[in-house]
Amino acid sequence: MSMRRENTHPSTDRTAEAELLRSASTLINRNVTVGGRRTSMRLEPAMWDALQQLCRREGKTLNELVTEIDRQRSESSLTAAIRVYLLRYFCAAATDEGHRLAGHGPLSHHFPV
Secondary structure, eight states: OOOOOOOOOHHHHHHHHHHHHHHSOOOEEEEEEETTEEEEEEEOHHHHHHHHHHHHHHTOOHHHHHHHHHHHOOSSOHHHHHHHHHHHHHHHHTSHHHHHHTTOOOSOOOOOO
């Protein structure tokens, strides 16, 4: 009995490996209650962290904040509306005045992407 090894090209192996890495999601799925109904959302870990930080700052629960965002959104998905809300919230806080009021130094810090 002869065992033959499949002839694979190294670039094909790398392509398959890259495809597998792309398909592995970095999103985290969590359950929230939006307007009294339970639903699940998938967001990046940094977005979940930002939501928790915003909740602490504003004295709201996650469910309260997400319900508020849901009521304000127009035609986008809830997760897209949350990402935009977070971006706008932290951009407003990142103005020179917002930065000064928070007691931070000059606005010259760069954050990794």
